[in-house]
Amino acid sequence: MSDEQKLPLKKVLLICAKGSIEDVYASLVMANGAVMEGIETKVFFTFFGLDAITKKRMNNLHTSTVGNPAMRMPGGVPFPTWLGGVPGIESAVSAMMRKQMEELDIPPVDEFLEMIEAGGGEIYACKLAIDMFKMKKEDLYDGVKDIITIGQFYEMADGSQTQIIFT
Amino acid sequence: MAEKTYAGVAVSVDDEGYMTDPSQWTKEIATEIAKEEGIDITDKHFAVLDFIREKVASGAVLTIRSIGKSGTTDIKGFYQLFPGAPLKKATKIAGVAKPSSCI
Numbered sequence: 001m002s003d004e005q006k007l008p009l010k011k012v013l014l015i016c017a018k019g020s021i022e023d024v025y026a027s028l029v030m031a032n033g034a035v036m037e038g039i040e041t042k043v044f045f046t047f048f049g050l051d052a053i054t055k056k057r058m059n060n061l062h063t064s065t066v067g068n069p070a071m072r073m074p075g076g077v078p079f080p081t082w083l084g085g086v087p088g089i090e091s092a093v094s095a096m097m098r099k100q101m102e103e104l105d106i107p108p109v110d111e112f113l114e115m116i117e118a119g120g121g122e123i124y125a126c127k128l129a130i131d132m133f134k135m136k137k138e139d140l141y142d143g144v145k146d147i148i149t150i151g152q153f154y155e156m157a158d159g160s161q162t163q164i165i166f167t
Numbered sequence: 168m169a170e171k172t173y174a175g176v177a178v179s180v181d182d183e184g185y186m187t188d189p190s191q192w193t194k195e196i197a198t199e200i201a202k203e204e205g206i207d208i209t210d211k212h213f214a215v216l217d218f219i220r221e222k223v224a225s226g227a228v229l230t231i232r233s234i235g236k237s238g239t240t241d242i243k244g245f246y247q248l249f250p251g252a253p254l255k256k257a258t259k260i261a262g263v264a265k266p267s268s269c270i
Contacts, residue, residue: 033269036231038251105230106270115231118242119253 010161011040013153017166019048021063021097027052027167028112035119043116044153046126050133053125053141058109062094110141117143124148173199178262185258185265189220192262200260204249208260212248214239216261223263229254230270 012034016027027043034041051057065071065084071093073079083089098108107115113123125140125147137147157164171180174195179187184200186192197216201208218237222229231254235242249256258266 029269032231036252036254105228105232107232111232115235115242118235119231119246 007161009034009037009039009163011157011159011163012042013157013162013164014041014043015153015164015166016043016045016049016052017047019051019057019061021061021094023167024049024052024061024109025101025106025112028109028116029106030165030167031121032112032116032119035116035121041116041119041121042124042153042156043121044124044126044148044150046129046150050125050129050135050140052109053113053123053144054135054139055141056139058113058141060094061098061109062090063097065090065093113141113143124153126150181265183265186262187264189224189262192220196262197260200262204256204260206249206256206260211240211244212260215245215248215257219257219261220263223258223261228268229258229266230268232270 012030014027014031016024018024027049031041031043045053051061065079066081068079068084071079071084102108106112117123122145123141123143125144127147127149130147137144140147154164169180169182170177171184172178174193176191176193176196178191178196181187194213197213198208201212206212215234215237218234218239219229222233222237227233231242231245234240234245234254234257240248245253245257249260254266254268258264
C-alpha cells in the first residue's frame with residue numbers, strides 16, 4: 001500500500017554463536033552489509049562463534065564435511081559422509097572454500113572485521129563464553145571493543161527500527 | 168526511463184536516480200549530484216570516482232574492499248568521504264549503475 005509509512009532499519013545487532021566458515025561469514029556479510037547501508041551495527045560473538053575473533057583461529061576456520069547433506073564435490077556430486085571423516089579432508093575442503101571466497105573478493109575474517117569497524121561497526125565478545133573457555137582479552141582480536149554480558153548487549157537495542165539477528 | 172537536468176545538461180537516469188549512460192558524465196554533473204547527496208566534492212572524492220568509473224567500465228564487480236585497495240583512499244576514508252551508504256552514494260555520483268555487490 002502506497003500510503004503505508006516505511007520505517008527503514010536504523011540499527012542491527014547480530015549474534016554469532018557458531019564457529020564454522022558458513023556461520024561466521026553469514027554474520028560478517030550481514031554485519032558489513034548493514035554498515036554499507038549506513039545502519040548502526042554491533043556484533044556479539046559467543047560460544048564457538050568466539051573462534052571468529054580469536055587471533056589464533058580466526059583466519060583458519062573450518063566447515064564441517066560430515067553430517068552436512070548439502071556438501072557437494074566439485075561438479076555437484078554428493079559428498080560421501082565416510083569421505084568427510086578421512087583425516088585431512090575437512091582441512092582441504094575448508095582451504096578450498098576460503099580460496100573460492102577470496103576469488104569473489106570476500107576477505108579473510110580479520111580483514112572483514114576491520115572493514116566493519118572502518119565503517120563504524122562494533123565487535124563484542126560474550127563474557128560467559130570467555131569465562132567458560134578460560135580465555136583472556138589478549139587471546140582476542142585487537143578490534144574487539146569490549147567483553148560484555150548478553151544483558152549489556154540487549155541494552156544496546158534501545159531504539160525503534162532495531163533488529164536482533166541470531167545466526 | 169527518466170531524465171534529470173544537472174549543470175544544464177539533461178541526463179538519463181533510472182527510477183532511483185542512477186545515471187544510465189556513464190558517457191554523459193562530467194565533473195560538473197558529479198558536483199551537482201554530490202550536492203544533492205549533501206557532499207561538497209573535493210579532489211579526494213574525484214580520485215575515488217575515477218577509480219570507480221574505471222573499475223565499472225572494465226566490467227569488474229565493485230566492492231568496498233577493492234576501493235580500500237585502490238590507493239585512492241582506505242575504507243575508513245571512503246566512509247568519511249561518502250558518509251552513510253558510501254558505495255551507493257559514490258556510484259551515484261560517479262554516474263554508474265547501482266552496485267549489485269554484497270561486499
